[in-house]
């Protein structure tokens with residue numbers, strides 16, 4: 001099934017010059033970038049996005065970290081994109097993330113773990129709406145699509 005998911009490229013990645021490499025990972029996997037922008041994340045947006053950790057003692061640190069520079073926000077689309085993007089990012093605790101995952105290759109920390117990806121299809125729908133207006137998520141054909149998938153894998157959401 002073709003799905004969309006939300007990716008954040010966090011301030012540690014921006015400051016360390018890893019933006020291009022991380023975008024490249026998703027492109028090379030065969031996922032299509034259908035929305036992309038750079039934003040300073042305000043308190044209210046971060047509190048909404050991280051509502052599930054808002055009461056944790058480490059949340060003030062996460063907030064400071066996420067506001068250290070702009071963040072790049074993308075929507076990527078493709079076959080089973082939600083699960084694939086999570087697998088590509090690796091576990092939250094980057095020190096335990098396997099080599100070959102983005103966190104495993106580029107990060108050491110549980111907080112400063114370079115990237116975010118939506119954790120379920122429903123979360124992806126909510127997170128895409130949180131960061132993008134409907135008209136900012138673009139529909140276009142990319143010529144590699146025919147090569148990437150078997151016919152029965154090309155069904156849309």
Ligand code: ADP
Pocket residue numbers: 050053058062091092110111112113115116117119
């Ligand atoms: P994920 O981003 O892998 O979905 P969570 O939703 O649990 O993980 O946490 C959101 C973000 O909060 C993490 O990506 C990380 O930046 C930060 N975080 C999570 N747990 C901790 C922790 N124990 N200490 C510091 N920061 C944390």
